Amino acid sequence: MRRRSVLAAVPALLLTAAGCGSNDKKSDSASSPSPSGSSQSPSGTPTPSASPSAKIVSGPVPAITGGTGFNQKPTVAKGTGTPSTDLAVKTVIQGDGPKIAAGDYIQVNYLGQIWSTAKVFDTSFGRAPYTNVIGEGKVIPGWDQGMVGQKVKSRVELAIPPALGYGSSGNAQAGIKGTDTIVFVVDVLNRFNGKSSANGKPVAQSDASLPKVGTNTDGKPPAITVPKGKAPTKLVANYVLEGDGPAVKATDTLLLQYKGVLWTTGKEFDSSYKTGQLAAFPLAQLIKGWQQGLAGKKVGSRVMLVTPPDLAYGSQANNGIPANSTLVFCLDILAVL
Structure with missing residues (x-):
């Protein structure tokens, strides 16, 4: 399953996450x-x-x-x-x-x-x-x-x-x-479903040194255009579409639509759009770039992440991602589960 490439945990945890419908409302199920x-x-x-x-x-x-x-x-x-x-x-x-x-x-x-x-x-x-x-x-x-x-x-x-x-x-x-x-x-x-998109309001993407992400909301994968030049050495987490939902907490389980490309080539290495299946995972089980970049963002938003190697896979190659790669993600935060 291609979605495991964004997991920081071992594949066994993927099964737990994919089958989990719980969230931070543990007190509800206790009563x-x-x-x-x-x-x-x-x-x-x-x-x-x-x-x-x-x-x-x-x-x-x-x-x-x-x-x-x-x-x-x-x-x-x-x-x-x-x-x-x-x-x-x-x-x-x-x-x-x-x-x-x-x-x-x-x-x-x-x-x-x-x-x-x-x-x-x-x-x-x-x-x-x-x-x-x-x-x-x-x-x-x-x-x-x-x-x-x-x-x-x-x-x-x-x-x-x-x-x-x-x-x-x-x-x-x-x-x-x-x-x-x-x-x-x-x-x-x-x-x-697999054709869903975020529904927030477009936010200006004015920094020419950063990737540009499409603002389409038709369920098709947004374009990601990576600029020429050196990648940022620190995490970038910017709104492309800003939603009006609650802020994401580090303990949340999220329902996401996403696409990831390499900074060096712009080549896509992972996408929920291709599988037609949304990603439903606890944020705490995902790579550090996602954990840090999505926490605090509003539900209903599209977020562009530039994730340096130390917040992704570091010196290890992973599922077509070369070692020491900077990754660019487009993520639609559809809901908190």
């Missing part, structure tokens, strides 16, 4: 379950869950009695009667954005409660939105199967039977029994 699997370890990493194929029906789902607007925290009534043993999916507000496909990352706000008691066991409203990949077993099966095909800017209500939720063991810490149907209201804020 209640998120949609990230049938159960969670104290670190917030989901354990594998079975994904039986679901028949999808339109109801019943409980009434939403308050917070009825998109991205308003909803109040949901207790379920009445017997819930369906199938997956009930109702599009409460039909969005006008692109459709979600399996393999996309979705960014949502959600509220989850128990059908029979209306007890809320988890919500992202009032904290950072939740982002994870859909349709690949990283979230509970009810989400994996119920959210595919929905549109961005939609509100979706799900009534999920135990087999498609937290299983026959339930989740004791959240008060979910193995027989409980659970209800989610999900507001789809955004979706990301």
Whole structure:
């Protein structure tokens, strides 16, 4: 997998990072379950869950009695009667954005409660939105199967039977029994895939001694033009497009679109655009140039990094990168996971 070339860690950590949907919200998973699997370890990493194929029906789902607007925290009534043993999916507000496909990352706000008691066991409203990949077993099966095909800017209500939720063991810490149907209201804020780009405002690139990076936002790889002359000996981390999201923290797991070229030749050595797969890694596991250059930058931004050898791979060659190479990266910070 080409993405390992930006990792400072051993390849085994790549598997951990690629399968990890957790972030710095560890306190959330300690108190209640998120949609990230049938159960969670104290670190917030989901354990594998079975994904039986679901028949999808339109109801019943409980009434939403308050917070009825998109991205308003909803109040949901207790379920009445017997819930369906199938997956009930109702599009409460039909969005006008692109459709979600399996393999996309979705960014949502959600509220989850128990059908029979209306007890809320988890919500992202009032904290950072939740982002994870859909349709690949990283979230509970009810989400994996119920959210595919929905549109961005939609509100979706799900009534999920135990087999498609937290299983026959339930989740004791959240008060979910193995027989409980659970209800989610999900507001789809955004979706990301291999054609996604940052959405920030262009920033002037006026230093002729530094590389110039394209400002296109059509999902195609931006051009990187490296100037003639000596490379900087210190890290350069400049906005190309400046977003309006929160500042990246050193502890964050980031969803990135990126491209890297050699300073000496301008030759591309790595790109998420070529694989069609976004990079989703903890910042702390990436090369030092990325760690230092992305920390403090705003989500939604495109950043140009010039990374000297001591903050990349030093005197060691790596995957087509010669020893002692200065590297130039274009990175789109799409989301924090």
